[in-house]
Amino acid sequence: MRLAKPLADTFLAVAVVAVVSLLIGAAESVGHVSNISNLYIIAIALLAARRGRYPAVLASVLAFLAFDWFFVPPVHVFTVNEPSEYIALATLLVTGVIIGQLLALVRRRATEAQERQRHTQLLYDVSQAALSMPSVEAVYKLALDRLNATLGLLWSRVLVRGDAAFEQVVYSGFNAPSLPDETHWLQRVAEEGQTLGVWEQPENHVRVVRELDISSGKVSSPEGGTLRQVYVPLRIESRVEGVLVVGTRTTDEPPTEDERQLLLAFANQLAIAVQRDRLAEQQARSRAIEESDRLKSALVSSVSHELKTPLASIKASATSLLQDGSSPEADMRRELVESIDRETDRLTKLVANLLDMSRLESGALQPHLEMTSFADVVSDVLDRMEPILRERHIDVKVPDSLPLTPLDFVLISQVLTNLLDNAVRYSPADAAISISAEVAREQLRVTVFNEGSRLPADELERLFDKFYRVSTATGGTGLGLAIVRGIVETHGGKIWAENVGRRGVTFIFTLPSPPVDRARPRDLPTPLAEQPTPNQRVG
Amino acid sequence: MVGPRVLVVDDEANIRNSVSHGLRAQGFQVEVAADGLEGVTRVQSWRPDVVLIDLAMPKMGGLPAIQQIRTWSSVPIIVLSVMGEEGEKVRALDAGADDYLTKPFGIEELGARIRVALRHVALPGGDSVRQFGNVVVDTANRSVKVGEDEVHLTPNEYELLKLLAVNAGRVLTHAQILESVWGPEYRDESGYLRPLITSLRKKLGAHLIGTEPGVGYRLRLDPGA
Numbered sequence: 001m002r003l004a005k006p007l008a009d010t011f012l013a014v015a016v017v018a019v020v021s022l023l024i025g026a027a028e029s030v031g032h033v034s035n036i037s038n039l040y041i042i043a044i045a046l047l048a049a050r051r052g053r054y055p056a057v058l059a060s061v062l063a064f065l066a067f068d069w070f071f072v073p074p075v076h077v078f079t080v081n082e083p084s085e086y087i088a089l090a091t092l093l094v095t096g097v098i099i100g101q102l103l104a105l106v107r108r109r110a111t112e113a114q115e116r117q118r119h120t121q122l123l124y125d126v127s128q129a130a131l132s133m134p135s136v137e138a139v140y141k142l143a144l145d146r147l148n149a150t151l152g153l154l155w156s157r158v159l160v161r162g163d164a165a166f167e168q169v170v171y172s173g174f175n176a177p178s179l180p181d182e183t184h185w186l187q188r189v190a191e192e193g194q195t196l197g198v199w200e201q202p203e204n205h206v207r208v209v210r211e212l213d214i215s216s217g218k219v220s221s222p223e224g225g226t227l228r229q230v231y232v233p234l235r236i237e238s239r240v241e242g243v244l245v246v247g248t249r250t251t252d253e254p255p256t257e258d259e260r261q262l263l264l265a266f267a268n269q270l271a272i273a274v275q276r277d278r279l280a281e282q283q284a285r286s287r288a289i290e291e292s293d294r295l296k297s298a299l300v301s302s303v304s305h306e307l308k309t310p311l312a313s314i315k316a317s318a319t320s321l322l323q324d325g326s327s328p329e330a331d332m333r334r335e336l337v338e339s340i341d342r343e344t345d346r347l348t349k350l351v352a353n354l355l356d357m358s359r360l361e362s363g364a365l366q367p368h369l370e371m372t373s374f375a376d377v378v379s380d381v382l383d384r385m386e387p388i389l390r391e392r393h394i395d396v397k398v399p400d401s402l403p404l405t406p407l408d409f410v411l412i413s414q415v416l417t418n419l420l421d422n423a424v425r426y427s428p429a430d431a432a433i434s435i436s437a438e439v440a441r442e443q444l445r446v447t448v449f450n451e452g453s454r455l456p457a458d459e460l461e462r463l464f465d466k467f468y469r470v471s472t473a474t475g476g477t478g479l480g481l482a483i484v485r486g487i488v489e490t491h492g493g494k495i496w497a498e499n500v501g502r503r504g505v506t507f508i509f510t511l512p513s514p515p516v517d518r519a520r521p522r523d524l525p526t527p528l529a530e531q532p533t534p535n536q537r538v539g
Numbered sequence: 540m541v542g543p544r545v546l547v548v549d550d551e552a553n554i555r556n557s558v559s560h561g562l563r564a565q566g567f568q569v570e571v572a573a574d575g576l577e578g579v580t581r582v583q584s585w586r587p588d589v590v591l592i593d594l595a596m597p598k599m600g601g602l603p604a605i606q607q608i609r610t611w612s613s614v615p616i617i618v619l620s621v622m623g624e625e626g627e628k629v630r631a632l633d634a635g636a637d638d639y640l641t642k643p644f645g646i647e648e649l650g651a652r653i654r655v656a657l658r659h660v661a662l663p664g665g666d667s668v669r670q671f672g673n674v675v676v677d678t679a680n681r682s683v684k685v686g687e688d689e690v691h692l693t694p695n696e697y698e699l700l701k702l703l704a705v706n707a708g709r710v711l712t713h714a715q716i717l718e719s720v721w722g723p724e725y726r727d728e729s730g731y732l733r734p735l736i737t738s739l740r741k742k743l744g745a746h747l748i749g750t751e752p753g754v755g756y757r758l759r760l761d762p763g764a
Binding site: 341344348351352355370371372373375376379380382383384386409410413414525526527528529530 | 622623625643645694695697698719720721722725729730733734736737740741745746748749750752753
C-alpha cells in the first residue's frame with residue numbers, strides 16, 4: 001500500500017501530461033491557439049485536487065518539458081528561440097506548482113476538517129451519553145470503545161477515585177493487566193495532576209515514567225524506548241476524579257495534533273461525566289438523610305406526646321393528693337390513686353413497645369428461629385391473654401397436625417398477642433373473633449378476624465405506621481401494629497389487613513415455611529425417672 | 540412484729556422505702572440493704588427468710604451476690620429485674636435464684652411470690668397429692684385427674700407436670716426443666732418442651748401452666764383466678 005500511491009501518482013502524472021500534449025498537438029494542427037499551454041494548468045489543478053502535491057508538481061515539471069519539447073520552436077529540442085517563450089514556460093511551471101500546492105493544501109485542509117468533524121462528533125456523543133444514560137459505566141464503555149476506534153488504540157481503561165484508592169471501572173479493547181508500580185504512578189497523577197507516560201526499553205524491558213505534555217507532541221523520553229501507556233488525569237478544577245489510561249496504538253505514526261487535542265478534550269468530557277455521577281450520588285444520599293431526619297422528628301414529637309399524656313395525669317393526681325388544706329373523701333382519694341396506678345401501667349406498656357420498636361429498627365432484634373408449630377404459639381398466647389379474653393369467644397381453627405415453621409417463639413407470640421389485643425379493642429363486646437392457620441405453598445398463613453369494625457380502604461395500609469390511630473382511637477400505644485409488621489418482615493414474611501364485606505376486619509400474615517425438615521422432631525427420650533439406675537444402692 | 544423476715548436489697552432508696560412499707564403492711568418484717576456487698580453481709584447477720592435482690596447495683600451486682608449467698612445458704616431468693624432483660628433473668632435463675640419479678644411490679648404480686656417461696660421452704664417436696672383448681676396431681680399413685688375424670692398422660696407429659704407441680708408457683712427455666720427431666724445433654728432443646736406444654740394444656744385446662752416469655756414456665760397455684 002505504501003509504494004502503491006506514489007507509483008500510481010507518477011503514472012497518472014505522466015498519463016495526464018501525455019493526454020494534454022496530444023490534445024494540444026491536435027489543436028495546433030488545426031490552427032494556432034494562443035495560451036493553449038493553459039490546458040496543462042487545468043490538468044495540473046485537477047491532479048492537485050484529486051491526488052495531492054507530489055503528482056501536481058511532477059506534472060508541472062513534465063508539462064514544462066513536454067511543452068518545450070513538442071510545441072515551443074525549435075521543436076524536439078530543449079532550447080528556446082524567442083525570449084518571450086522563456087517567460088511562457090516559466091509561468092507554466094510556476095503557476096503549475098503554485099496551483100498544485102494550493103489545491104493540495106485545500107485538499108489536506110478538507111480531510112483535516114473531516115477528521116476534526118469526526119472528533120467533535122465523538123465528543124458530542126460522549127457528552128450526550130453522559131447526560132442521558134442512567135448508568136455511568138455504560139457511558140464509559142461507549143466512550144472508550146469510540147476512543148479506541150478513533151485513535152486506533154489497542155486498549156484503554158478508566159479508573160475512578162474510590163474510598164481508598166483508584167479502582168478500575170471499565171476497560172475497552174484488550175484487558176491489559178495493571179503494571180506493578182501502577183499505584184505509585186496513579187498517586188502521582190492524582191496528587192500532582194500530571195499526565196504521565198510509561199516508556200519501555202526494548203532490550204531490557206526497563207520502564208521509565210516521565211511527565212508527558214500531550215499538547216506539545218513530544219512523545220519520546222530522554223532514555224529512549226517505546227511509549228507503552230499514558231496516564232491522563234480526569235480533572236475538574238484542581239481535583240483529580242479519575243484517571244484515563246491509554247495503551248499503544250495500532251499504527252506506528254506519532255499522533256497528529258488533532259488526535260492529541262482530541263485525547264485532551266476527551267479526558268475533559270470523561271472528567272465531567274465522573275463528576276456528574278459523583279454529584280448525583282451525593283444528592284441521592286442527602287435526600288435520603290433529609291427524609292430520614294423528617295421521619296425521625298415526626299416520630300420524636302409523637303413519642304413525646306404519648307409519654308407526656310400519662311405523665312401529666314399522674315402528676316395531676318399526685319399533686320392533688322398532696323395539696324395542703326384539702327382532704328378529699330376516701331372515694332376521691334382512691335380514684336386519684338387508681339388513676340396513678342393505671343397511668344403507670346400505660347406508661348410501662350408504652351416504654352416496652354418503644355424499646356421493642358427501637359430494637360427492631362436498629363436491627364438489634366435478630367429472630368432466633370426454631371422449628372415450631374404455630375398451634376403451640378396459639379395455645380401459649382391464649383393462656384397468657386386469659387384476663388383480657390375472658391369475656392370474649394375466640395374461635396380457633398388451627399389443626400393439631402400443623403406442620404412446623406421456622407420462627408422465633410417469643411416474637412411471633414407477641415405478633416399474635418398484639419393482633420388479638422387489637423381485635424378485642426376495636427370490636428364490640430359480643431363480636432366474634434377467630435384465629436386460623438394453615439401451611440400451604442411453603443408458607444404459614446395466619447388469619448385473625450374480628451367482626452364489627454370496618455376500616456376505610458385507604459387506611460388499611462396506614463394502620464401499620466407508627467403511632468397511627470384509627471379515628472375512633474380507644475387507648476393502646478399506637479405502636480402495636482408497627483411492631484407486628486417489623487417482626488413479621490424481619491422473619492421474611494408479609495402482613496396486611498382486609499375488610500371482609502360489611503362484617504369486619506381481618507389481619508393476615510405469612511411466614512416462609514420451607515418444606516425441609518417438616519417432620520416433627522424425633523420424640524424426646526424417656527424421662528430420667530423411668531430409666532433404670534446404673535448403680536443399685538444396697539441398704 | 541412476728542411475720543417472716545424479708546431482706547430488700549436495692550440501690551434505689553424509693554424502691555427500698557415503698558417496698559418496705561408495702562410488705563410491712565402485709566405482715567412481714569423488713570430490713571434493707573443498698574448494694575450487693577451489704578446484702579450478703581445482712582443475710583449472714585440477720586438470717587432473713589426471703590431475700591429480694593435487684594440485679595443492677597453498683598459495688599456488687601445482683602448476680603455475684605446470689606452466687607455468693609448460694610455457696611453457704613439455700614434461703615429463697617427473688618430477683619427484681621428490669622423489663623426486657625430475659626437473658627439476665629435466666630442467668631440469675633440458673634445461678635440459684637428461685638423466682639423473679641419484673642419492674643415495675645405491684646406490691647400485691649410481690650407479696651404473693653414471697654408467700655410461694657416461703658411455702659416451698661416449709662414443705663420441701665410437699666404432699667404427694669396436690670390440687671390446683673380442679674386438677675389433682677397424685678404423685679404417689681401417678682394419677683392425674685381433672686374434676687372426677689382420670690386423665691391419661693404420656694411418661695414425658697407426666698414427668699414434666701410433676702416437676703412443675705412440685706415447684707408450683709415458682710418459675711422454672713427451660714434449661715432447668717429439660718435438665719431435670721431428661722438430663723444435662725438436653726439442656727438446650729427448648730423446642731421439645733412446647734408441644735408437651737400445648738398437649739398438657741389441652742388435657743388439663745388452658746390456664747394451669749403459665750408461660751414466662753423467654754424464660755420458662757410456671758404452674759399456677761390458682762388457675763381459675
